[in-house]
Amino acid sequence: MKTIIYTCPYVPAEWIAAHGLRPSRIIPDAAGATGPLGRSEGVCPFVQGFISEVLTDKKAGGIVVTTVCDQMRRAYDILVRRCDVPLFLMNVPNTWQNVTVQKLYIDELKRLGRFLIGLGGTSPSDDALARIMLDYDTARTSILIVGGYLPARQYAETIAAFGKDGPGEMRNNITLPAQQIEGMPLAILGGPLMRRDFDIFDIVEQAGGHIVLDATETGQRGMCAPFDRLGLRDKPLLELAGAYFCGIQDASRRPNSGLYKWLKCRLTDTAPRGIIFHRYVWCDMWHAELQRLKDWTDLPVLDIDTAGNNQTAKQRTTNRIRAFLETLQ
Amino acid sequence: MSDIPRRITLAQWDLQYEQLQKAGTYQPDYGGPLSRHLNDGDQRLLKLRFDNSAAALRLWNFLLTEEDRLRDARAAGKKLIGTMKDLGTVPVMAYSFDNLVAFYPDGAWWIPCVMELSAGLLSIADSLGIDESFCPVRAMLGAFVTGAHFPLPDRLICSVGATCDDFSAIAQRLEGLGHSIFFWEIPHRRKAEPGEEAVNLPGGFSAPKCQVEFVESELQRIKTALEETAGEKLDEDKLSAGIKKANQVRTYLAELRRLAFAAELCPIPALEMLIAEMLAIHFCSDRQETIEVLKELLEEVKARVKAGIGVLDADAAKIFWINPVADLQVMNLLEDCGGRICGTEYLFTHALDAIPENIPALEALAQMALADPMVGSSTERAQRICADIHRFGAEAVLISRIPGASHCALEGEVISEIVQDNFDIPVLEIEVPPVIDSMRPTVRTRLEALVETIKARRTR
Ligand code: SF4
Ligand code: SF4
Numbered sequence: 001m002k003t004i005i006y007t008c009p010y011v012p013a014e015w016i017a018a019h020g021l022r023p024s025r026i027i028p029d030a031a032g033a034t035g036p037l038g039r040s041e042g043v044c045p046f047v048q049g050f051i052s053e054v055l056t057d058k059k060a061g062g063i064v065v066t067t068v069c070d071q072m073r074r075a076y077d078i079l080v081r082r083c084d085v086p087l088f089l090m091n092v093p094n095t096w097q098n099v100t101v102q103k104l105y106i107d108e109l110k111r112l113g114r115f116l117i118g119l120g121g122t123s124p125s126d127d128a129l130a131r132i133m134l135d136y137d138t139a140r141t142s143i144l145i146v147g148g149y150l151p152a153r154q155y156a157e158t159i160a161a162f163g164k165d166g167p168g169e170m171r172n173n174i175t176l177p178a179q180q181i182e183g184m185p186l187a188i189l190g191g192p193l194m195r196r197d198f199d200i201f202d203i204v205e206q207a208g209g210h211i212v213l214d215a216t217e218t219g220q221r222g223m224c225a226p227f228d229r230l231g232l233r234d235k236p237l238l239e240l241a242g243a244y245f246c247g248i249q250d251a252s253r254r255p256n257s258g259l260y261k262w263l264k265c266r267l268t269d270t271a272p273r274g275i276i277f278h279r280y281v282w283c284d285m286w287h288a289e290l291q292r293l294k295d296w297t298d299l300p301v302l303d304i305d306t307a308g309n310n311q312t313a314k315q316r317t318t319n320r321i322r323a324f325l326e327t328l329q
Numbered sequence: 330m331s332d333i334p335r336r337i338t339l340a341q342w343d344l345q346y347e348q349l350q351k352a353g354t355y356q357p358d359y360g361g362p363l364s365r366h367l368n369d370g371d372q373r374l375l376k377l378r379f380d381n382s383a384a385a386l387r388l389w390n391f392l393l394t395e396e397d398r399l400r401d402a403r404a405a406g407k408k409l410i411g412t413m414k415d416l417g418t419v420p421v422m423a424y425s426f427d428n429l430v431a432f433y434p435d436g437a438w439w440i441p442c443v444m445e446l447s448a449g450l451l452s453i454a455d456s457l458g459i460d461e462s463f464c465p466v467r468a469m470l471g472a473f474v475t476g477a478h479f480p481l482p483d484r485l486i487c488s489v490g491a492t493c494d495d496f497s498a499i500a501q502r503l504e505g506l507g508h509s510i511f512f513w514e515i516p517h518r519r520k521a522e523p524g525e526e527a528v529n530l531p532g533g534f535s536a537p538k539c540q541v542e543f544v545e546s547e548l549q550r551i552k553t554a555l556e557e558t559a560g561e562k563l564d565e566d567k568l569s570a571g572i573k574k575a576n577q578v579r580t581y582l583a584e585l586r587r588l589a590f591a592a593e594l595c596p597i598p599a600l601e602m603l604i605a606e607m608l609a610i611h612f613c614s615d616r617q618e619t620i621e622v623l624k625e626l627l628e629e630v631k632a633r634v635k636a637g638i639g640v641l642d643a644d645a646a647k648i649f650w651i652n653p654v655a656d657l658q659v660m661n662l663l664e665d666c667g668g669r670i671c672g673t674e675y676l677f678t679h680a681l682d683a684i685p686e687n688i689p690a691l692e693a694l695a696q697m698a699l700a701d702p703m704v705g706s707s708t709e710r711a712q713r714i715c716a717d718i719h720r721f722g723a724e725a726v727l728i729s730r731i732p733g734a735s736h737c738a739l740e741g742e743v744i745s746e747i748v749q750d751n752f753d754i755p756v757l758e759i760e761v762p763p764v765i766d767s768m769r770p771t772v773r774t775r776l777e778a779l780v781e782t783i784k785a786r787r788t789r
Contacts, residue, residue, distance in 0.1 A: 042730075042738035067517045070494040074739040077707040081743065094489045094497065095514045100546050104516065107539070111522070254489040254497065254512040255504050284463060284735055288498035291458025292505045 002061030002119055007050055007192065008072070009222035010092045011064050012244050013166060014136050015109055015237075018129040019121030021061070025163030027218055028053040030196040031309040045280045045308030047071045049194050051078060060085050062119045064112065066092045068252050069285050088115045094254045096246065105245045109237065130236040137227045139167035142174070147220065149176050152211035153201035156193070156219055163218075183210035184328055185271060189263065189293070190278035191251070191286045192217035194308055200278065200317065207322045208329075212270040215263060216278060217250070224248055251285045259289075260296060267299070273328050274300045276321070281307050300328065334633055334640045336378035336598055336664070339364050345381055354383050357618070359394040366393045372445040373764075378661045380601045380640065384622075384629040391613055391622050392604055395432065398614045399480050402430040408558050411482035412611065414496050415515070417680030418698040419486050419551060420611040425571025426559045432479060433611040435496065437469040440478055441763035442656045448478070451763075459502060464495040464734040465655045465763050473503060484558045485510045486551060491517035491704040494735035511554050513547045515698055516540055518705035530700040531682040533716065534709055544695035552691070568690035574616055576683050578609055581623040583681065588630050590671045590721040594639030596630045599660040599670040603653065606673065609680045645669035646783035649723035651714065651744065652676060652731055655763040659729070659772065662765075666776040667784075672721040674714050678702050707740040711747035718752060724783045727776075730760040755782050 003022045016023035028049025031040070040048055050072075054063055063085055065076040076089045091108050093101040117123060124132075143162060147155050158174060186209045188200070193216050204211055215221040225247025231239035249262040277293060279286040287305075294301050302324040306313050337345065346362040363386065366374060371393060379385055403409055410431040412419040423431035441451050442465075450471025454460070457474075459467045472478040487500045487510050504510045521527035521537035529535050552563055585605055589597050605626060612619040633639060641664055649672035654660060663670070679700040685693040702710040718726065726748050730737045745756040757779050765772055 039742075042733070042735075044738075047739075067491060070492065070497075070735040071738060073491065073517060074707060074736060074743075077743050078739055080706075080708070081746065089517065089519065091491075091516045091519070093514045093516065095512050098550070100543065101514050104514075104543055114522070251501075252497070254487075254501060255510070256501060282462060282735075282738065284494035284498040284733075287462060288459060288502045292502060294458075295505075 002121075003059050004062040004064060004116065004119070005054065005057060005060045006064035006066075008064075008066040008068055008090075008092070009217055009224075009248050009250075010066055010068060010244055011090065011112075012109070012224070012240050013163070014129065014133045014240055015112065016116060016121075017136075017166060018124035018132045019113060019116040020124075021116055021119065021121045023166065026050075026053055026057070027160050027163070027192065028194045030194055031307060042282055044071045044282045045306070046192055046194060046283070047075045049308065051075055054079060054085075055083055062115070063087045064090055066090045068092050068094075068250070069283075071282070086115070086119060088112060092245075094252055096253055096258070102241065102245060106237065106241045109241060126236050129240070130232050133227055133232055133236055133240060135167050137232075140223055141226065144220070144223070146174050146176060148212075149181075150174070151177060151181055151201070151205065152214060153198055153205075156198055156201060156214055159214075159219060159223070160195075181210050183208050184273055184325055185210055185212040186274050186276055187211070187213035187215055187267060187270065187272040188219070188276045188278055189215040189221075190217070191280065191283055192222070193219070193278065197278070197306065197308065199314065200276070200304070200321070203318050203321050204276070204325075207318075207325045209321070209325050211276075212272050213266050215266060220266075221250075221262070222248060251289050256289075267297075272299065274302065274324060276302050276304055276324070278304045278306070281305055300324070332381060334596070334638055335381045336640055336661070337381045338378060339367075339374050342379055342381070342386070346386070349383055349386070357387060357390070359397070360387065360390050363389055369393070370444045370447055372447060373443045373657065376658055377600065378598070380598050382629045384625040385597075385601050388601060388604055388622055388626055391615075391618060395436075395614050396479055399430065399432055402614065403480050408483040409480060410555065410558065411485040413485060413487035413500060413510075414492050415488040415698060416677040416701065417610045418548075418694050419488075421571055421575045421684070421694060421697075422548070422552060422563070422568065423555060424574070424612060424616045425563055425568045426555060426561055428561065429555065429559050430614055431611055432482070432614050434469050434472065434479060434482070434485075435466055436611075437472040437478060438464075438466045438653075438655070439657065440468050440472065441465060442658075445764055448475075450475070450478075457502060457506070459499055462733050463499065464493070464731050466496055467499055470499055470503060473506070473508060481508075484554065486554070487512055488515045488698075490514040493703070495733060511551065513551055515547070515701070515704050516543060518699050518701075518709075528696065530696050531685060532679055532700045533713060534700055534705060536699045540699060541692065541695050544698050545691050548691050548694055548698070565690055569686070572684045572686060572690055572693060574620070576686065577620050578612065578616070578623060579681055579683050581620070581627050582606060582609055583683075585623065585627050585630060586673075586681070588634050590673075592634045592639065594637065594643055595641040595645060595669045596633040596639050597626070598640050599650070599664060600657060601626070602670065602673070603657070603660055603675065606675060606677075606681065610677055640664075641669050642667070644784070646780040647671035647722060647724045648779070648783075649673070649714065649718050649721070649726045650675075650729065651726065652729040652737070654729050654761045655731060656761055656765045659761050659765060662769070662773060663727075663776055666773060667780040668776060671723040672717045674702065674710070674717070676703055678713065703736065707736075707743040708747060710740070711744040714744060715748060715751045718748065718754070723754070724786070725754050725779055726756045727779065728756065728758040730758055732760055732762050755779060
C-alpha cells in the first residue's frame, strides 16, 4: 500500500485512507540541513525541516503540500524541482465565511481524490468513507479524553503517532500514568512543533510546570472537529470537509477570529496560569499574533522564538521557561 | 522634447524649474518645484537623480501629491477605498464608480525610504509586534496609526489566499486593531488538469475555468460591497468603460516599456520607469491624470528615441530587474555603475497587461487577478521572466531581495535556476533595505562587478 505523506492539518487522513492508501502526517525532526536549499535565511525552520524530511523519505508514494501559508506554497516549488515522488498542491483557502470557499475546499478534496486514484487508489463509496471516518473519529475522541491525564509530551507523541500511523492499535497502547500530574498549569500556543521541539514539554515539567492545553498545530488545535453521526451517514464527504475546514482554527484564517473563540473556550476549560507562545523565526503568520494575543489575554505570555535546531537556543528556551515559571509561582 | 536628456539632482531641478517657468511650460495644478516636497519630510529626494524633462517633473509631482488628492476627494464628498494587496484589479472596479477613489495603502512601503525613516512608521510597527522580520510594507501599520500619510479609507478591501504571508499577517494585525477589512480569496493559480477546461489568461499564464469562475464570484462580492459604499449601482457598461480607461494606461505603459528597455540608447532612467509602472496599480488616486502623465512621458521618450539620444552610455550593461527596491536610490546606483534596466518584474506585471474587452467585464477582471505572477508558482513567474529576458535582450538578471518578504526566502533560487537553464547569463541576488546608506559601498561593489562581468562577456 502506498504511503501518502503530508504535514498540514487541513489534509484529511480519512480521505486518503478511504482511497485505499496509507496517510502519514509527518512531523520533521528538526530544521535539518540547508543542503536542498541554497540558503536558509528567511526560510521558516519548519518549512526547511519539511523539505529535508520529504527529500530523504524513501517510502513515500505521494506527497501533499497545502497553500495555507506562502512559505509552504513555495516549498512546493522547490520540491517539484528536487523530488521524483508525485506531488499534489492542495488549495486551502484562508477565508472561510462563504459557501463558495467551503465549496472550493470540497472541490480540492475531489481533485486530491483524482490524484490519489492516479497513484493506484480507488474511489471510495460513501459507506467506505463513513466507516473510516468513524474509526478515526473514535480514536480521536479517545485521545482527547485521555489527554487530560497524560504527561504533555506523551500526549503530543500520541497525537503525532495517530497522525503518522492512523487509528490502528493506538487506542490500546495508551498507558496512563499511575499518579496525577502536578505542576503549574500552562498552555502552549503556536504553529506546528518539530520533534526536537517536543523537548519543551520536558523543560516545562522539569521547571515545575505542566502543559494542560497543547494548542499548537501538532497538538490538540490541529485536530478536526468531531463528526456528526447523522452527517457522517448521509453525506460523509461534506461532513469530513466541514469538520476539517471549519473545525480547525488557525492563525492563517482571514479573519482569524475563530482562533480566539476556540482559544477562549479551551482556556476556560483548562484554566492555565500562563501561555507559552511558540513560533519559528520567519513565520509571519504566528509572529503577527504575538502582540495581539498579549493584548487579548489577561494571562502572562512567554514568547519562545526558535530557529529549531541548535543547542544554544535550547538552553535559552530552558532559562526563559524557568524564569517564566518562577514569576508565576 | 526637453533639453539634452540627463539625470540631475534636486538642486539642479530647481534651476531647471525656473527655466521651464520662464519658457511658459504647462504645469498642472499640483505642479511646482520638486524641492518643495522636502517640506513634507521627503528627504530622500536630496539623494536621488531625476530625469530632467518636464514630463518627469509632472510624474514626480503627481506621485508626491497623492495625499492632497485623497484629502480633496474626501472633501468633495467622494468615498475612499483602500485596496490592499491585489495590485491592480479592485482599483479598476472602484474607479468605474463616479464617487469612489481607490488608493493603495501598501504604497506606504516606500515611506521609510522617501522620508529616510524620519516618519517613525517602522517604530510604530515594531511597537505593534511587527518588527523587521516582516517586509517594509509594515510601514503601512504605522501610517494607519498616525493617519498622517493618507486619510483613513471608508472601506478596506484585501486579497488573501495565494498572497505573501507578510501582507496577510499585517492585514490581520490591522483588523485586530479595529479596522474592518473585507477579505477576499485569490486561490493559488494552477494549470487545468485533464478533463478541465483551460482559460488562457492575459500575459500568457493559464488556469482552469473553475478558478476563473471562483474569482469572478469573489469579485461579485466586492462589487456588491463597493455598491453599498458608493450608494450607486455598477452596471456592465460602466465597468467596461472603466476597463477601457485602465487599458489606456496599460497601452501607454506597454509602449513606454518597449522603448525604455529596447531602444538603442536608454531614453528614460530606471527610477522614472519604476514610478510610471507603479501608476498602473491604482492610478495614484486620479485615473484621468495618470493617463495624461503617462502620455506626456511617452511623448518625451518617443522624441528622444527618434532623435537617437538617451540618458545613459550606449554600452550600458543590460540588466533585467526582479522585485521592486525598498530604497529608490538603488535604481540610480545601478545606472551610476554602468547598468541599464532592460526588463522588469516588479511583482505586478499583470497590472501592465491589457484587460480583455471582448468578454463580460467581471470575468475579464477575474482573469486579470489570476494572471498575477505572485498567485502562481515561482516556476511560472520565472518562465514569464525568461520570455521578457529574451524579448528585451537582457545580459544579466538582478533579483532584488525584499527584507523579510515571505516569497523572497525561496523564490530566488527557483527563478535563478530556471533563468540559468534557459540563458547563459549571470544572475545576482542582493538585498535592498528601505535605506541602503550603510551598505551602499557593498551594494555598489556588487553592481559594479555585475556590470564588469557583463562587459567582459561581450568580448568573449
Ligand atoms: S510555522 Fe509559519 S511559516 Fe512555517 S509552515 Fe507553519 S505557518 Fe508556515
Ligand atoms: S513586497 Fe513582497 S512580501 Fe512585501 S507586501 Fe509586497 S508581495 Fe508581500
